[in-house]
Amino acid sequence: MLDQTKASTQIRNVLSELDQALTNNNIDDALKLFADECYWRDLLSFTWNIKTLESKEEIRLMIAERLVVVRPTGWATDQEGLAKRTDNITEGFIRFDTAVGYGTGYIRLKNGLIWTLLTTMQDLKGHEFSRPIGANHGEHQDEISWAEKREVELSELGVTKQPYVLIIGAGQNGLSLGARLRQLNVPTLIVEKDERPGDSWRKRYKTLCLHNPVWENHFPYLDFPENWPVFTPKDKYADWLEAYSKLMELNIWGGAEAKHASYNHDSQKWTVVIERNGEEITLQPNHLVFATGLSGSRPNMPNIPGQDEFDGIQQHSAEHPGPEGMEGKNVVVIGSSTSAHDICAALAKNGVDVTMVQRSPSYIVKSESFMKHVLRPLYSEEAVASGITAEKADLLNASIPFAKFADFMKPGVDAIREADAGFYQALEDAGFLLDFGPGGTGLFGKYLTGTNNYYIDIGTSQMIIDGKIKLASGSGVEKLDKNSVILEDDRQIPADVVIYATGFNSMEGWAAELISQDVADKIGTVWGFGSGTQKDPGPWEGELRNMWKPTKQEGLWFQGSLIAHARFYSHFVALQLKARMEGVPTPIYGLDD
Numbered sequence: 374m375l376d377q378t379k380a381s382t383q384i385r386n387v388l389s390e391l392d393q394a395l396t397n398n399n400i401d402d403a404l405k406l407f408a409d410e411c412y413w414r415d416l417l418s419f420t421w422n423i424k425t426l427e428s429k430e431e432i433r434l435m436i437a438e439r440l441v442v443v444r445p446t447g448w449a450t451d452q453e454g455l456a457k458r459t460d461n462i463t464e465g466f467i468r469f470d471t472a473v474g475y476g477t478g479y480i481r482l483k484n485g486l487i488w489t490l491l492t493t494m495q496d497l498k499g500h501e502f503s504r505p506i507g508a509n510h511g512e513h514q515d516e517i518s519w520a521e522k523r524e525v526e527l528s529e530l531g532v533t534k535q536p537y538v539l540i541i542g543a544g545q546n547g548l549s550l551g552a553r554l555r556q557l558n559v560p561t562l563i564v565e566k567d568e569r570p571g572d573s574w575r576k577r578y579k580t581l582c583l584h585n586p587v588w589e590n591h592f593p594y595l596d597f598p599e600n601w602p603v604f605t606p607k608d609k610y611a612d613w614l615e616a617y618s619k620l621m622e623l624n625i626w627g628g629a630e631a632k633h634a635s636y637n638h639d640s641q642k643w644t645v646v647i648e649r650n651g652e653e654i655t656l657q658p659n660h661l662v663f664a665t666g667l668s669g670s671r672p673n674m675p676n677i678p679g680q681d682e683f684d685g686i687q688q689h690s691a692e693h694p695g696p697e698g699m700e701g702k703n704v705v706v707i708g709s710s711t712s713a714h715d716i717c718a719a720l721a722k723n724g725v726d727v728t729m730v731q732r733s734p735s736y737i738v739k740s741e742s743f744m745k746h747v748l749r750p751l752y753s754e755e756a757v758a759s760g761i762t763a764e765k766a767d768l769l770n771a772s773i774p775f776a777k778f779a780d781f782m783k784p785g786v787d788a789i790r791e792a793d794a795g796f797y798q799a800l801e802d803a804g805f806l807l808d809f810g811p812g813g814t815g816l817f818g819k820y821l822t823g824t825n826n827y828y829i830d831i832g833t834s835q836m837i838i839d840g841k842i843k844l845a846s847g848s849g850v851e852k853l854d855k856n857s858v859i860l861e862d863d864r865q866i867p868a869d870v871v872i873y874a875t876g877f878n879s880m881e882g883w884a885a886e887l888i889s890q891d892v893a894d895k896i897g898t899v900w901g902f903g904s905g906t907q908k909d910p911g912p913w914e915g916e917l918r919n920m921w922k923p924t925k926q927e928g929l930w931f932q933g934s935l936i937a938h939a940r941f942y943s944h945f946v947a948l949q950l951k952a953r954m955e956g957v958p959t960p961i962y963g964l965d966d
């Protein structure tokens with residue numbers, strides 16, 4: 374308690390000095406409050422961008438350009454009960470105002486000076502969050518009902534009225550963003566090529582359950598109920614998505630596939646061709662959002678010599694329905710990430726002879742260890758009990774600059790490595806190739822740098838250790854012949870079925886496919902922050918490229934990633950779109966960096 378009070382007081386004092394310096398336009402005084410090593414991550418409030426400034430000099434340049442317009446005031450501590458001090462670090466939540474919005478954030482002081490600062494816009498002035506009234510009472514009672522209004526809205530949008538925003542894809546990202554935009558009264562239509570939201574999960578192999586626990590997975594405006602399972606089975610999750618879309622009153626066209634899009638710079642509108650029930654419909658939204666799936670929608674099918682000659686069945690993991698009908702067959706699963714593990718486990722449990730082919734190392738973490746050492750402080754029952762709701766955990770997560778990501782992640786990964794040393798040894802003894810993510814950052818490091826070969830172990834690893842799932846590691850596939858898979862090191866594995874658990878294609882691929890290669894080239898890579906790893910080449914960006922922020926193609930946005938990211942970042946995409954619709958100036962800082 375004493376430490377909490379001291380921490381709040383220390384933060385309050387620094388904020389007060391920052392307030393004064395910025396109000397007096399005294400940049401030198403403001404910079405004196407920052408440590409020599411310092412990071413300022415801003416989500417919209419200063420930059421109308423998602424940007425991390427990684428030195429005093431970068432902060433100076435940003436403030437010099439933006440201060441007059443942003444006019445920040447009212448810097449204060451927030452959630453004081455959660456402020457804390459450990460060794461030389463003091464940290465806590467903060468709030469502030471700008472000329473156009475209200476902000477919250479998080480600050481870390483190192484030896485009394487600002488080490489990391491997160492500033493985020495939470496509300497636009499004049500468009501603050503409020504609960505819709507729903508019904509007019511008294512003499513102005515509604516003449517048409519809610520249901521009638523919904524019917525009219527659905528019949529008009531995209532037909533006689535153009536949406537301001539068109540979202541392609543009704544997965545967790547399209548729906549989260551749709552709900553945020555609905556709350557902000559931004560006319561939005563979502564097109565989904567499947568019939569119903571959730572179908573992409575319904576189509577996946579039947580044993581799939583979400584790997585992240587329920588506390589991490591709440592949706593905007595709607596938490597999962599108390600009795601929801603910790604790990605959601607995929608068909609239950611599909612029903613949640615569908616129910617969510619109804620409860621949030623989202624305007625969705627099912628069975629509607631976006632075929633082509635082009636942008637008209639004069640009208641500042643898109644022309645998007647949609648195929649629905651065999652009919653072509655042209656829509657003209659001001660903004661187009663790709664919520665088409667970061668990983669999961671565009672199967673990456675490798676080209677391997679001999680695929681034409683192979684006598685058996687070949688399928689991508691996305692098409693694999695489950696182990697039924699595979700009894701008595703030899704199945705080879707190519708890949709060693711989540712899908713490969715889940716599929717192998719289900720096959721082995723059904724008595725199928727299955728071999729996993731692992732070309733390169735994967736990161737494996739036991740589910741309970743991941744929860745205990747990585748997720749528990751942020752997304753767990755204990756976290757909620759200590760006041761860390763999912764929203765606060767999201768801010769805490771966002772407060773870590775990517776440049777310091779390894780320092781924050783590695784201790785948890787190391788602790789697991791030590792606690793589960795026997796498990797990792799047994800896996801290696803079984804021939805499994807392990808790695809621990811770039812710079813030892815484990816699962817998140819792999820995910821954020823686009824290397825998705827990881828698995829949160831819920832028992833499959835023991836089946837590999839026990840030999841119930843055969844393993845062929847250390848070599849890629851050279852070719853197939855009529856009835857076997859032949860590896861580069863000449864090993865030959867008999868096969869009646871080959872399942873390619875080889876991942877999914879990139880987001881920029883969607884842009885090339887639906888818009889043009891020129892536009893895809895203009896915007897560049899989507900995802901990754903330029904860590905210099907194989908799938909995430911430099912230059913260093915310090916932010917996930919093109920995600921949730923303006924792209925170099927006007928009116929084009931990307932909304933993707935895990936449920937927690939969908940929840941958190943949809944808020945910022947929605948605010949950017951709302952501001953544009955309302956004509957609030959949104960000068961972007963650092964778009965060309």
Ligand SMILES: Cc1cc2nc3c(=O)[nH]c(=O)nc-3n(C[C@H](O)[C@H](O)[C@H](O)COP(=O)(O)OP(=O)(O)OC[C@H]3O[C@@H](n4cnc5c(N)ncnc54)[C@H](O)[C@@H]3O)c2cc1C
Binds near residue numbers: 545
């Ligand atoms: C085996 C497996 C397990 C996973 N487990 C988890 C997990 O536990 N937790 C988690 O957060 N993530 C998990 N993921 C990742 C998961 O796929 C994504 O997090 C999630 O699906 C992303 O949601 P999304 O809304 O971005 O994309 P998606 O869910 O892929 O939704 C995109 C939608 O866009 C639609 N679409 C695509 N193109 C068009 C078009 N041209 N016109 C109209 N509609 C179109 C698709 O039909 C689809 O419905 C897993 C993935 C796999 C493969």
